[in-house]
Amino acid sequence: MEKDRKTQIEEFTEKVKMVMESYQKRHPAVRVDRDYFPFKCTEEWGECLQAYLMLTDRGRQKEKSKEEIKEKFGEEFADVFAFILLFAENEGIDLAEVLERKWFTRLTK
Template identity: 35%
Template sequence: MEQEEIMDERLSDLTDLARRISDLYAERFDVERDATWYLGKMSEELGEVTSAYLKLAGQGRGAGSRADLENEVADLLGFVLLFADWQGIDPGKALQRKWGSYLEAEKV
């Protein structure tokens, strides 16, 4: 299996996990997942990543931990994957197309 296929499979598995958890959350709390929800959750989680990092770096209020930062990155990734899925975007292919183009430019 090629590296690209392995990455696609892993992202697909992670997207499935995020979707299952999101479905449980939406059912439990009667949440309508619309544009406002997807965009708001990504923004919220980015703020929480920022806060966790600043606390860990001694620049925020309160104590921070590596586990807190990792958990917030996991939340942000989950919501990015959910947003991509909702929009019909293959995040692996999009990343390879966008970021991989820089590697192609280096070969010239």
């Protein structure tokens, strides 16, 4: 994979890192150690699934419209994605490279 420009994943990762740094400054009591990101991925995935259950009429609607629920689902999905990016970055995983090697090489087979 060419490294002459940043991938979109790298750009997103930089932005979510900036948001996380801002969060840490506002909430210094929150311990962000190695386990923080996998735990947050799990927490956010649960919230995403809760919204999905609402969206698919398998959970209480909480007096929300389908449009509001769909928006909430998207927001929770974004939270999951952001914490996956942070988790990978924290563990030294180059997601762009791994996707190329593990997934995208199958496109040529």
